[in-house]
């Protein structure tokens with residue numbers, strides 16, 4: 431009792447100004463910390479659409495060294511056909527890029543005959559070498575398989591399927607090293623069961639090259655957190671290990687912690703946080719649509735990052751997805767202005783879509799190449815070409831993530847004017 435009274439008397443003697451100073455310093459420290467992650471907005475748009483209306487397709491212009499790639503299984507023939515029909519109709523009948531189909535099993539001759547025909551004879555059918563589609567040596571298969579089963583039981587999307595893990599690892603790193611792709615620089619990734627809903631009347635590969643882009647996307651959204659609890663920590667550790675500086679795009683991926691120093695560091699034990707306690711927002715580009723420069727992913731820096739991830743075993747013990755891996759790598763290793771949002775391309779996969787409104791007066795109604803098929807209404811501010819977006823789907827798929835990841839390139843939206 432004596433001690434208690436003495437202590438409280440001492441506490442009362444601590445000047446309130448000292449308490450105030452401590453409190454203000456804590457707040458200041460947090461504010462300074464948060465400000466280090468602030469993404470400055472540019473005064474003008476730094477990643478404008480390549481075109482904002484229909485162009486007369488220039489079928490004689492020089493092409494880039496590029497190819498479409500679709501990973502598919504024999505039983506996905508109808509879904510694959512739907513995609514190929516859509517991309518041929520909306521783009522490739524004018525530009526004639528080859529389409530490579532990849533399978534981890536031998537092709538069914540019916541798939542080859544059918545899809546080659548749909549692709550206008552431009553189909554190439556390859557089987558992925560076994561060693562690119564399996565567990566690496568250092569992963570204990572027994573325990574990995576047990577983990578995969580547990581992930582399936584926990585309802586992490588697709589994570590109960592061994593093949594899905596191989597696929598994510600393949601698309602994350604092995605894909606870019608394939609012998610059959612080594613003569614190509616650019617790829618456009620396709621997936622079975624997607625729709626293209628606007629005419630693409632220019633060559634995106636040529637525009638990417640011209641504007642020095644390395645990565646193009648349509649949709650950005652949140653990753654499923656349970657699929658990759660330790661991916662971000664591993665990535666941030668690699669970034670620090672290799673001394674990779676933080677770009678504005680990297681900072682746009684981060685949700686800086688509000689916890690004051692030194693308590694912030696304790697948060698590093700929580701998933702999706704770096705060694706200092708700051709979090710990844712889980713925002714990423716949806717990689718089932720990608721138009722990208724394979725030389726970016728073949729670079730020593732990217733392959734070093736992939737190998738570092740691969741050694742950690744997270745492609746199996748967790749379900750690290752290629753979308754998240756590609757996105758974090760792009761944020762670390764590409765200049766923010768080398769990333770392009772194809773907001774003029776109408777695209778749907780699963781329940782997510784992007785479908786721009788049509789550009790008023792920009793639809794080339796009498797173009798013989800574009801034909802006479804009806805298109806959705808033209809709406810002020812629209813940038814699409816002949817989009818078929820059935821009225822309701824006239825807007826781009828908007829999300830928190832799309833807005834965040836565009837911050838380094840896009841001026842702040844003004845709600846007045």
Ligand SMILES: *[C@@H]1O[C@H](CO)[C@@H](O)[C@H](O)[C@H]1NC(C)=O
Pocket residue numbers: 542546547550551552553554555
């Ligand atoms: C696809 O069709 C084209 C044109 O008919 C043909 O030349 C080519 O050999 C076919 N490819 C395969 C893999 O069947």
